[in-house]
Each structure stands twice: as C-alpha cells, then as structure tokens.
Amino acid sequence: xxxxxxxxxxxxxxxxxxxVILEDIIYSIPMRPxxxxxRNEENSVYRFPQDLIDYIENIYIFxxxxxxxxxxxxxxxxxxILLDAREHIQRVFGQVPIYLELHHDPEEEWDELFIVIKTxxxxxxxxxxxxxxxxxxxxxxxxxxxxxLNFTEEPL
Amino acid sequence: MMGRKYRNPPLVEALCEFKFIPNQPWDxxxxxxxxxxxxxxxxxxxxxxxxxxxxVSTEKGLExxxxxxxxxxxxxxxxxxxxxxxxxxxxxxxxxKPYPTWNKFKPMILEGFKVxxxxxxxxxxxxxxxxxxxxxxxxDEKIELKDYFQYYPFIPDNMPRLHGPFLTRVEFxxxxxxxxxxxxxxxxxxxxxxxxxxxxxxxxxxxxPEYISLGQISEWLDKAHERVENAFEACITNKxxxxxxxxxx
Numbered sequence: 001x002x003x004x005x006x007x008x009x010x011x012x013x014x015x016x017x018x019x020v021i022l023e024d025i026i027y028s029i030p031m032r033p034x035x036x037x038x039r040n041e042e043n044s045v046y047r048f049p050q051d052l053i054d055y056i057e058n059i060y061i062f063x064x065x066x067x068x069x070x071x072x073x074x075x076x077x078x079x080x081i082l083l084d085a086r087e088h089i090q091r092v093f094g095q096v097p098i099y100l101e102l103h104h105d106p107e108e109e110w111d112e113l114f115i116v117i118k119t120x121x122x123x124x125x126x127x128x129x130x131x132x133x134x135x136x137x138x139x140x141x142x143x144x145x146x147x148x149l150n151f152t153e154e155p156l
Numbered sequence: 157m158m159g160r161k162y163r164n165p166p167l168v169e170a171l172c173e174f175k176f177i178p179n180q181p182w183d184x185x186x187x188x189x190x191x192x193x194x195x196x197x198x199x200x201x202x203x204x205x206x207x208x209x210x211x212v213s214t215e216k217g218l219e220x221x222x223x224x225x226x227x228x229x230x231x232x233x234x235x236x237x238x239x240x241x242x243x244x245x246x247x248x249x250x251x252x253k254p255y256p257t258w259n260k261f262k263p264m265i266l267e268g269f270k271v272x273x274x275x276x277x278x279x280x281x282x283x284x285x286x287x288x289x290x291x292x293x294x295x296d297e298k299i300e301l302k303d304y305f306q307y308y309p310f311i312p313d314n315m316p317r318l319h320g321p322f323l324t325r326v327e328f329x330x331x332x333x334x335x336x337x338x339x340x341x342x343x344x345x346x347x348x349x350x351x352x353x354x355x356x357x358x359x360x361x362x363x364x365p366e367y368i369s370l371g372q373i374s375e376w377l378d379k380a381h382e383r384v385e386n387a388f389e390a391c392i393t394n395k396x397x398x399x400x401x402x403x404x405x
Binding site (some may be wrong): 001002038041043044045047048050053069070073076 | 168169171173179224239243248250252287289291298299300301306317318319320343344345346347348349352354357394
C-alpha cells in the first residue's frame with residue numbers, strides 16, 4: 001500500500017536494481033542493469049522537469065524537499081532560474097552552502113521559495129554582498145519571478 | 157493506450173528516440189537544415205538546456221549523477237501536441253496528449269526519421285527506443301498498488317504495509333539480448349497536494365548498436381509497438397481498466 005508522501009524524500013527510494021523481489025522470474029545473471037549505459041539523456045518532455053528538479057536537489061539543500069519539489073513542478077519556469085542562480089551566487093559569495101526553503105502563508109494562499117545563502121561573513125560584509133548579488137543578478141529576473149522567488153543571507 | 161481503446165487513457169507521452177552512429181562529426185548547421193524541412197508541421201522552434209542523467213557505479217553502490225549535455229533544439233507543432241527534438245546524433249519524436257493512435261504516430265516517426273537521415277546521413281543506429289509514458293493519478297490518501305497493477309514491488313510480510321516513494325525497474329531481454337523491454341513503475345513528484353501520481357513507463361529498445369539497419373526501421377517500429385502494447389495490458393488490472401473506461405471497438 002502506498003500513501004501520499006509528506007516527509008519522505010525520493011532519496012529514500014528503494015535502490016534501483018536491488019529493490020524488486022519478483023516471484024517466479026528467472027534473472028539469469030546478477031549484473032548491473034544495462035539500461036544505465038545507454039539511457040543517459042531524458043528525451044521525454046514530461047519527465048524532463050522531474051530530472052531537472054533532481055539535479056537542483058544536488059545543487060541546493062532542500063529544507064522541506066517534498067513541498068519544494070511540488071512547488072517547482074507547478075512553477076517550472078523557476079527551474080532554469082535556479083539552475084543559473086548558483087553561478088551568480090558563487091561568483092559573489094564564493095563556495096558556500098545554499099539552501100532552498102518554501103515559506104507559506106495559508107491564509108493568503110501564498111507560497112514563496114527562498115534561496116538562503118549561509119555564510120561566515122560579518123553582518124556588514126553580508127549586506128554588501130547581498131546588495132551586489134541583487135544588482136548583478138536578481139534585478140534582472142525580479143519581474144519574472146513575481147513574488148515566487150527571493151533570496152537572503154543567513155549566518156552559518 | 158493502444159490495442160484496446162480507452163476513453164480516459166493514462167498515456168501522457170509517447171516518444172521514439174533514435175541515437176545514431178555518425179558518418180561524420182556533428183555539424184552545427186544540421187538542426188537548421190532539418191528545421192527547414194519540418195517547419196510546415198513543426199513551426200515553433202525552441203532550445204532546451206541539456207542535462208544528462210546517469211547511474212554510475214561507485215563504492216557506495218549505484219549513484220544518480222547528472223551532467224550537462226549539449227543543448228538540443230525542439231520543433232513544436234502549433235498546438236503543442238507533438239515535437240521533434242534534434243541534438244548531436246540524436247533524434248526524438250514526441251507525441252503528447254491526445255495520442256492519435258499508432259496509425260498516425262508511426263508515420264510521424266518515419267517522416268522525422270526520413271528528414272534526419274537525408275540531412276545528417278548517419279552510418280547506423282546506436283540505439284532506438286519506443287517509449288510510452290503513462291501516469292495514473294489517485295485522489296485517495298493511500299492506495300493498494302496491486303489493485304491497479306499486476307507489476308509492483310513485492311513487500312515481504314515482515315515489512316510495514318505502508319510505504320512512501322518507490323521505484324521498480326526491470327529489463328526483459330528480447331532477440332537474444334539485442335533488444336529489451338524496460339519496465340518502470342514508480343511514484344512521481346506531484347504537482348498538487350493530496351494526489352498520488354504513479355508512473356508506468358514502458359520502453360522497448362534496440363540496445364545493441366546496428367542490430368538492425370536503417371532500412372528496417374518500419375518493421376522494427378511495429379514489433380516494438382506490439383511488445384509495448386502487450387506489456388501495458390499485462391501490467392494493469394481490470395480495476396485500472398475501469399478508470400480508463402474501455403471503449404468497445
């Protein structure tokens with residue numbers, strides 16, 4: 001029986017290739033499935049956004065993964081922006097951990113995705129870099145993301 | 157989906173993917189030349205970023221690895237129901253909803269293939285895949301997979317009855333291992349809360365490079381389609397057929 005996913009992450013998915021117990025099936029050689037050698041691009045238009053979201057999960061640390069993924073599936077224009085964002089953030093802040101957090105206001109039916117940049121900088125320096133990132137990147141996309149995406153800096 | 161007809165089929169996308177062995181290095185002008193031939197039916201041109209998904213063997217087992225790949229060009233129909241994708245040594249023909257029957261999808265595949273072959277002049281096939289992607293959406297809080305599928309993960313008795321996200325994938329060899337049917341049943345990221353989307357992905361592939369020649373594609377497609385169709389019907393239960401609403405033909 002499968003239930004709706006609330007807290008679990010696909011990271012917890014049954015490992016591919018060893019998860020399935022099939023009765024009365026002859027599986028001649030216990031080898032790695034061949035498919036992974038020749039299926040290395042996703043050509044399905046339907047599946048492609050799901051793969052990109054998986055990729056984004058490698059770049060950012062998702063605070064509430066299931067909700068963020070669902071939000072991105074419904075706001076798939078943000079996927080490309082998030083893919084590009086890392087380069088801009090790293091250019092300004094360096095190699096720092098970057099989180100994604102989805103903030104809700106149930107009364108207003110409002111959801112906003114926050115890029116949270118964790119750093120060890122002094123408050124003054126952090127504000128300076130935040131302003132720099134705003135001027136160099138966020139100002140270019142602010143009209144497109146229209147209250148659905150924002151960023152902030154927080155101490156580590 | 158196919159042989160039997162359904163009023164509400166779960167099919168969201170059918171696609172045919174060709175990977176080619178080239179005769180010469182990829183020329184960046186080729187997508188433009190292909191576009192000139194198909195723009196009558198596929199006028200809307202787009203470029204998609206490339207992300208390649210791979211499973212690589214590491215000390216910790218199989219790991220999911222995603223890498224950038226060369227961008228691909230897409231040519232969409234005006235009504236967005238179908239598209240042709242072109243990338244270096246790759247051609248994909250995708251049919252989205254509504255699926256117009258095999259008798260119409262197959263000629264679209266062959267037309268796209270003919271144009272690619274004329275312009276890119278490939279040496280042969282590295283891989284061909286005919287793939288049908290079905291999504292079943294359940295509004296229930298929990299469902300019993302075996303009520304709807306004949307193919308599902310077997311959960312041993314001493315494990316909890318309730319589980320979350322899952323992925324099962326099995327390859328069935330055909331034609332002395334030169335071809336295979338790849339069957340995937342998995343949960344998916346939902347677009348809406350309170351919905352359980354389940355993916356049933358059937359991919360029949362020629363995996364041995366040049367197992368068939370370029371001239372044999374039409375017969376191969378019919379065989380692949382028949383095997384996918386049989387697998388689909390084998391994987392679902394009558395309760396699922398009730399949801400799809402079978403139509404008497």
